[in-house]
Amino acid sequence: MKANIFVAIAAGMLIAGARITAQAPAQTPAQNQGGRGANKQAAAPARGGGGGGAAYPPRPPGDPAAVARGKAIYDINCALCHGEDARGGDNGPNLIRGEVVMNDQNSELIGPVLQNGRVAEGMPKFNFTSAQISDIATFLHSFRAGGYDVSRNRPPSIVVGDAKAGATYFNSKCGSCHSATGDMKGIATRIADARTLQQRWLMPTGGGGRGGAPQGAPTTVTVTLASGQKIEGRLGRIDDFTVTVNADDGTSRTIRRDGNTPKVEIHDPLQPHKDMLKIYTDKDIHDVTAYMVTLK
Amino acid sequence: MNRLLHSFLVTTSIAAAQMLDPALLTKPLGDSWPTYSGDYSGKRYSSLTQLNQSNVKNLTLAWTNRVAAGAGGGRGGSQTIIGGEGTGDLAAGGGTSIKASILQVDGILYVSTPDNAWAVDARDGHELWHYFWRTRGGTHIGNRGLGMYGNWLFMETPDNYLVSLDARTGKERWHKVIASFEQQYFSTAAPIVIGNHVLVGTGDDLDEPGVLQSFDPENGSVQWKYYSTPMKAGDPGLNTWKNLDAAQHGGGQMWVPGSYDPETHLYIIGTGNPTPAYTSQMRGDGDNLYTCSIVAINVDTGKMAWYYQTSPHDTHDWDSAQTPVLVDGEFNGKPRKMVLTASRNGYYFTLDRLTGERLTSSKYSDSANWAKGFGPTGAPVRDPKKDFDIGGALVSPANGGITNWPPPAYSPDTGLFYVPQNDSYAMYYLTETDPRGAMGLGGKEEQGLGSTGGYLTAIDYKTGKIAWRHKYPGTGGGGSSGLLTTAGKLLFGGDLGGNIVAYDPADGKILWHSHIGQVSNAPETYMLDGHQYLLVAAGDAMFSFMLY
Numbered sequence: 001m002k003a004n005i006f007v008a009i010a011a012g013m014l015i016a017g018a019r020i021t022a023q024a025p026a027q028t029p030a031q032n033q034g035g036r037g038a039n040k041q042a043a044a045p046a047r048g049g050g051g052g053g054a055a056y057p058p059r060p061p062g063d064p065a066a067v068a069r070g071k072a073i074y075d076i077n078c079a080l081c082h083g084e085d086a087r088g089g090d091n092g093p094n095l096i097r098g099e100v101v102m103n104d105q106n107s108e109l110i111g112p113v114l115q116n117g118r119v120a121e122g123m124p125k126f127n128f129t130s131a132q133i134s135d136i137a138t139f140l141h142s143f144r145a146g147g148y149d150v151s152r153n154r155p156p157s158i159v160v161g162d163a164k165a166g167a168t169y170f171n172s173k174c175g176s177c178h179s180a181t182g183d184m185k186g187i188a189t190r191i192a193d194a195r196t197l198q199q200r201w202l203m204p205t206g207g208g209g210r211g212g213a214p215q216g217a218p219t220t221v222t223v224t225l226a227s228g229q230k231i232e233g234r235l236g237r238i239d240d241f242t243v244t245v246n247a248d249d250g251t252s253r254t255i256r257r258d259g260n261t262p263k264v265e266i267h268d269p270l271q272p273h274k275d276m277l278k279i280y281t282d283k284d285i286h287d288v289t290a291y292m293v294t295l296k
Numbered sequence: 297m298n299r300l301l302h303s304f305l306v307t308t309s310i311a312a313a314q315m316l317d318p319a320l321l322t323k324p325l326g327d328s329w330p331t332y333s334g335d336y337s338g339k340r341y342s343s344l345t346q347l348n349q350s351n352v353k354n355l356t357l358a359w360t361n362r363v364a365a366g367a368g369g370g371r372g373g374s375q376t377i378i379g380g381e382g383t384g385d386l387a388a389g390g391g392t393s394i395k396a397s398i399l400q401v402d403g404i405l406y407v408s409t410p411d412n413a414w415a416v417d418a419r420d421g422h423e424l425w426h427y428f429w430r431t432r433g434g435t436h437i438g439n440r441g442l443g444m445y446g447n448w449l450f451m452e453t454p455d456n457y458l459v460s461l462d463a464r465t466g467k468e469r470w471h472k473v474i475a476s477f478e479q480q481y482f483s484t485a486a487p488i489v490i491g492n493h494v495l496v497g498t499g500d501d502l503d504e505p506g507v508l509q510s511f512d513p514e515n516g517s518v519q520w521k522y523y524s525t526p527m528k529a530g531d532p533g534l535n536t537w538k539n540l541d542a543a544q545h546g547g548g549q550m551w552v553p554g555s556y557d558p559e560t561h562l563y564i565i566g567t568g569n570p571t572p573a574y575t576s577q578m579r580g581d582g583d584n585l586y587t588c589s590i591v592a593i594n595v596d597t598g599k600m601a602w603y604y605q606t607s608p609h610d611t612h613d614w615d616s617a618q619t620p621v622l623v624d625g626e627f628n629g630k631p632r633k634m635v636l637t638a639s640r641n642g643y644y645f646t647l648d649r650l651t652g653e654r655l656t657s658s659k660y661s662d663s664a665n666w667a668k669g670f671g672p673t674g675a676p677v678r679d680p681k682k683d684f685d686i687g688g689a690l691v692s693p694a695n696g697g698i699t700n701w702p703p704p705a706y707s708p709d710t711g712l713f714y715v716p717q718n719d720s721y722a723m724y725y726l727t728e729t730d731p732r733g734a735m736g737l738g739g740k741e742e743q744g745l746g747s748t749g750g751y752l753t754a755i756d757y758k759t760g761k762i763a764w765r766h767k768y769p770g771t772g773g774g775g776s777s778g779l780l781t782t783a784g785k786l787l788f789g790g791d792l793g794g795n796i797v798a799y800d801p802a803d804g805k806i807l808w809h810s811h812i813g814q815v816s817n818a819p820e821t822y823m824l825d826g827h828q829y830l831l832v833a834a835g836d837a838m839f840s841f842m843l844y
Contacts, residue, residue, distance in 0.1 A: 087733025239793025
């Protein structure tokens with residue numbers, strides 16, 4: 001799903017979710033709960049479900065001693081099929097996203113499955129005590145069900161390209177506007193994170209200050225009135241009916257549009273970057289980034 | 297005594313007047329707007345002609361009004377009725393946006409946002425009642441509208457309840473569980489009433505199976521359930537999944553209402569993406585049926601009659617849940633009953649409505665770059681290199697898709713299908729190198745690169761080719777609003793600049809506009825007291841235009 005927008009109710013809960021996550025005891029499963037909300041803080045337009053923590057508040061933390069006991073029993077009896085992290089293995093499904101575990105409150109659903117097994121599907125019966133069943137349930141409930149988990153197998157770097165090939169590409173395709181000894185000098189120092197650097201060179205947003213990126217040139221516009229008078233400045237806004245031109249002195253002027261009258265010419269300094277989106281291969285991008293990270 | 301009797305009679309007649317006559321739903325769309333798409337066909341084509349190309353310039357604002365969500369809502373003396381299973385402390389309010397179709401029945405408008413429903417007088421916009429649902433939580437991304445049956449209204453809530461209200465008073469009749477909140481379902485769809493069936497879809501971003509249910513409008517009992525993925529051994533489509541567990545957690549959410557063909561009793565609806573959405577290895581190499589498909593479901597039995605998959609084995613969370621449009625027309629010189637859909641993945645399809653046979657398909661986006669061409673079924677064939685990459689894969693579209701839920705429209709006058717288009721790009725980074733245990737939307741991070749253009753696009757259903765395209769001015773793109781066409785030779789839609797605009801459906805020429813703020817639903821039209829109205833929402837405000 002699902003569109004682009006989000007509503008404040010969930011945003012409010014996102015904050016709450018992040019806070020609760022932060023307070024969770026530092027035990028193995030609970031550390032995994034980055035979640036979309038916690039990852040990106042409350043500003044992220046999260047969809048909740050994938051984040052796990054946004055619109056679906058986590059369960060109250062279980063007794064750490066019960067979690068530890070449950071983990072010990074689980075490791076011996078269950079992990080071989082369902083995985084140490086309960087996310088499934090060759091012979092058993094992911095339990096965290098399973099209907100039984102998700103709907104279970106206090107082992108009332110998990111218990112019968114353990115006691116009766118699912119023999120047809122290859123799961124044996126287990127003769128656990130009710131206390132052991134409760135501990136296993138507490139352990140399983142200490143994982144939060146959600147797609148985003150920053151602790152899992154994260155690649156150490158996004159830099160996978162060939163810097164030499166990237167230098168060649170940069171000089172031939174980018175060299176008419178950019179130079180390694182000019183505007184790009186020290187870019188990898190100003191933007192230390194390689195992924196941020198890659199996003200920025202692909203599509204500079206012009207928001208120069210924050211990441212130390214070069215100040216992008218603003219989009220400008222020339223409006224030629226019927227009288228021949230030209231009005232030029234930064235593009236404020238435009239639709240089919242008006243165009244707003246911002247002057248350097250802080251004033252602005254909005255001019256009515258009617259079809260092609262008056263003539264409006266937009267000068268978008270990012271147009272070459274947009275045009276290139278249809279041309280780059282992923283290898284080109286990776287190579288250029290491998291080169292850019294050397295420009296310290 | 298006389299006065300009492302008189303008052304009783306008046307009350308009775310008011311109540312009777314509000315009732316929805318089910319016959320309205322099968323007539324050509326005109327005086328009322330009694331269901332999500334106006335009528336069952338999904339065309340959003342009104343037969344009204346009072347408003348037309350010659351006089352659209354004279355459209356005048358009749359009224360505007362804002363809704364106030366939450367327990368403290370209720371404007372102009374209207375009383376807020378409070379229901380719900382939550383404690384009330386999650387109701388933050390704010391950011392109210394009407395992304396719903398608004399019903400118009402006998403001069404009353406029925407409006408909704410997540411957890412909220414209102415009745416509003418269509419003549420002057422004043423609020424008659426407000427219902428507020430105290431939520432348990434759930435993803436509050438939007439509410440697509442209400443369903444109506446006689447005097448009863450039906451609303452889905454983000455925490456997965458179907459709530460039935462008395463349309464005359466806003467008082468709750470009952471509420472029923474749609475799906476498990478614990479399994480992280482959330483319900484945004486507009487219920488569709490067909491005969492004595494209330495069809496209810498839902499959503500989920502965490503690997504739970506997509507389910508469409510038919511509820512009894514009187515007592516809320518479940519008549520049937522249709523799952524869009526195989527749920528048990530022997531179910532058709534199971535061989536397109538790695539195993540049964542993968543299929544049972546395979547998604548395919550039906551979160552946007554479908555369209556209905558009264559002749560065949562088929563409810564035709566788009567299904568959502570398979571899950572886990574991105575790291576798909578645990579789903580197997582197959583097509584993952586019946587996700588990202590148009591499916592035809594017999595409304596009496598809940599059984600699927602046919603399917604057509606528009607994105608085999610999707611890997612970008614691009615659902616095919618756009619409203620299908622049912623059209624009778626000519627194809628290759630023969631009359632055909634058809635379904636038209638422009639999918640979130642950037643591809644357009646004309647299908648036979650009786651069999652699901654593909655008649656034509658095309659790429660309507662200039663930018664979509666994730667497929668290697670068309671396969672034997674006429675559906676695009678995914679390029680696995682464009683799934684994601686540790687170093688980032690440059691993919692169009694971004695997750696929001698070339699189009700999304702905002703409803704398309706069709707005009708039989710032009711034979712053209714109209715769709716909002718956004719040619720967006722993003723980098724998709726693989727963030728989990730071990731696909732085992734992948735869940736939901738995890739395993740990747742998507743970073744946007746903006747858009748190379750936002751368009752209003754007209755597609756010829758006979759060829760799949762673009763007949764005309766209006767590019768919104770400016771340096772970027774974006775998603776524009778849902779659409780409306782009329783027999784007055786008008787096409788209405790919201791642009792990217794906060795205007796509601798009337799176009800000539802033949803060529804996209806602009807005929808009228810009004811700057812009201814970003815249109816957040818699809819425009820609608822109806823007749824009241826001999827005048828044709830145009831109703832549209834922008835955020836929490838409704839704008840009602842008319843001809844004097």
